Amino acid sequence: MNDSHIQVRNLSKTYRVPVRPEGLRASVGSLFHPTYDDIPAVKGISFDVHAGEVVGFIGPNGAGKTTTLKMLSGLIHPTSGELTVLGFEPWKRDAKYLKRISIVMGNKSQMLWDIPPMDSFRVLGEIYNVPAGQFKQTLDEIIELLDMQELLTKPVRNLSLGERMKCELAASLLYRPAVLFLDEPTLGLDVSMQLRLRKFLADYNRRSGVTVILTSHYMADVTALCPRVILIHNGSLMFDGELSSLARDLAPYKLLRLTLLEVTSMESLKLPEGAEITEREGLGLSIRVPRADAPDITANLLQTLPVSDLTVEDPPIEAVIDRVYTGGSL
Numbered sequence: 001m002n003d004s005h006i007q008v009r010n011l012s013k014t015y016r017v018p019v020r021p022e023g024l025r026a027s028v029g030s031l032f033h034p035t036y037d038d039i040p041a042v043k044g045i046s047f048d049v050h051a052g053e054v055v056g057f058i059g060p061n062g063a064g065k066t067t068t069l070k071m072l073s074g075l076i077h078p079t080s081g082e083l084t085v086l087g088f089e090p091w092k093r094d095a096k097y098l099k100r101i102s103i104v105m106g107n108k109s110q111m112l113w114d115i116p117p118m119d120s121f122r123v124l125g126e127i128y129n130v131p132a133g134q135f136k137q138t139l140d141e142i143i144e145l146l147d148m149q150e151l152l153t154k155p156v157r158n159l160s161l162g163e164r165m166k167c168e169l170a171a172s173l174l175y176r177p178a179v180l181f182l183d184e185p186t187l188g189l190d191v192s193m194q195l196r197l198r199k200f201l202a203d204y205n206r207r208s209g210v211t212v213i214l215t216s217h218y219m220a221d222v223t224a225l226c227p228r229v230i231l232i233h234n235g236s237l238m239f240d241g242e243l244s245s246l247a248r249d250l251a252p253y254k255l256l257r258l259t260l261l262e263v264t265s266m267e268s269l270k271l272p273e274g275a276e277i278t279e280r281e282g283l284g285l286s287i288r289v290p291r292a293d294a295p296d297i298t299a300n301l302l303q304t305l306p307v308s309d310l311t312v313e314d315p316p317i318e319a320v321i322d323r324v325y326t327g328g329s330l
């Protein structure tokens, strides 16, 4: 055993879905002899998460992120592999486990629509047996951090998407879970509400030490909150490490940004093999070069071009992610 909050080893999930053939005859036949398709959503992933970490779980649509979060939170059973969270096997749905984790899904609501959030909070406080003093203290802290005092008495159905998400987050934290799973918490929110929720999550993590696993299609959520990212693609783990090294590990090229001393015509620019101009504006020039050749090409350019300034950079994280997501060559 190690001191991880979450341990995942060779975790897989294959969904089995009935195949519905076309035509009445075939449909009736399938009632008696059903056939199934196996959809491998998660294929043998392994990772550890330590107490207090905020990990971004990223990948293109259909990569297996929600499936993994559902296994971690005990909503679905893994097909194979090992998985413990806080020492529990989530799929057993032990009441002691469920009191220590929380899951928030941007596209699902756990609030009761017809009553004000405060009443839902009280119900949740009762369900989770939160002592009255702790309930008040926790709620006061969250209300202040989320600046949501005026929302407490309005029926949930009258709240905006962003206001409702504040309530969802507050509800998920009332019993002070040790692990928080967030699936697209900023989905559909405007930029200022996204910023506010990011700030809340960062503050709350610092104050409480809660472990967070977050999926989001907004890279800004991930860059603002997650020092570490796990990238999955087609159900397999492609990268697990610091966000800052993702570009270095996954993009096999570097960007040279040059400022020339004088305007030089395109024809007279003789670039070494493998180098490709990606941007040109005035005296500025961006050149994409294979990572391994960057030192040689840089030396060559300095000798052959009138260069006043030169930097060597990793490509922007968004560009690397975009290429992974769209299946383009890196």
Ligand SMILES: Nc1ncnc2c1ncn2[C@@H]1O[C@H](COP(=O)(O)OP(=O)(O)OP(=O)(O)O)[C@@H](O)[C@H]1O
Residues within 6 Å of the ligand: 015, 016, 017, 039, 040, 041, 059, 060, 061, 062, 063, 064, 065, 066, 067, 068
């Ligand atoms: N209940 C289900 N039954 C059958 N197949 C499913 C089920 N849920 C998900 N899948 C399939 O499993 C794969 C992974 O889906 P999952 O929802 O985990 O991906 P995701 O990374 O969360 O995607 P997104 O970013 O679009 O939310 C997809 O091919 C999806 O169609």
